[in-house]
Amino acid sequence: MEQETHTPDLQHPDFSSGSTPAVHLQIQAALHELKRLTGVTLTLPAETPEDEEAALRQIRCLCTAYKEKYNKAQFLLSLMTDSVPSYDVAERALRLHIAPDENRILFLLESRSISDDTVLEILKNLFPAQSRIYLIPVTETQLAVLRPLHASESEEDLPQIAHTIVDTLNTEALAHVQVAYSGLVKNLLELSRAYKETSLALKVGRLFGSGQNVFPYNRLGIGRLIYQLPRSICENFLSEIFGTEIPSAADEEMTVTIDRFMQNNLNIAETARQLHMHRNTLIYRLEQVEKRTGLDLRRFEDAMTYKIASMVLNYLQTERNSQT
Secondary structure, three states, X not given: OOOOOOOOOOOOOEOOOOOOHHHHHHHHHHHHHHHHHHXXXXXXXXXXXXXXXXXXXXHHHHHHHHHHHHOHHHHHHHHHOOOOOHHHHHHHXXXXXXXXXXXXXXXXXXXXXXXXXXXXXXXXXXXXXXXXXXXXXXXXXXXXXXXXXXXXXXXXXXXXXXXXHHHXXXXXXXXXXXXXXXXXXXXXXXXXXXXXXXXXXXXXXXXXXXXXXXXXXXXXXXXXXXXXXXXXXXXXXXXXXXXXXXXXXXXXXXXXXXXHHHHOOXXXXXXXXXXXXXXXXXXXXXXXHHHHHOOOOOOHHHHHHHHHHHHHHHHHHHHHHHOO
């Protein structure tokens, strides 16, 4: 059985005979708000109306400062970035009325317009008000959505939820949004892990998920491996494929062609039809690649090798651009 704790009653201020009823009530309300936020019971002696006015201002400033430091979004962001000691999590969560243990999913949204009031309002309307969903501003271009996974839902429903977010913001706010989502977050202490997952998923998705807007943390494929390889290993791999003349960037048109060719199980006729080109034109492109690299893209193994080389080229180019 849980031990019952006694909270002392809120002490009323000692008002002078010159106290105005309006200020008296405002101070009582402010003291109650302070207690609700912090759990602290404050005794306030006030001898003159001027003292009461000054006390009221100070209490309101204290409440505002506390809200700014300990509001839910700021607390959750601190958890995401490992800025809260683990021993302090349960107490602060209780104070903010956030359940410390609940199955949740973290969605990380990225868009140039993610901080717009319109986008935030649409997101608020997208989720029910009483659904314990938290919108957490991360940067000027990133916003996290911490959402409970309901008993009737499973992780198989997550792609649909993510696509709903993307489609809604695209339609109603004309915002191009990319979304990554984490694995199951069983308690608040796992938020840091979830944030690392979604951050990596966004980075890998931007690099290798051409044309995609939703990036599950556990479906990053070979992109995850390439992203975590040392640069020297990537350069050695490219030397094996291209020799001494390594291109500075992947041929975008050829990359699209190879992607479609592999999607069609190396079917030349179907790929040519979908790309609106003559069959002989496609064959010529494939032969040019073979002449340059020795890779016959009509063989699956060689086609896969070339695709990986293109991904590595894109990765290295992005790394170079980020350093300039």
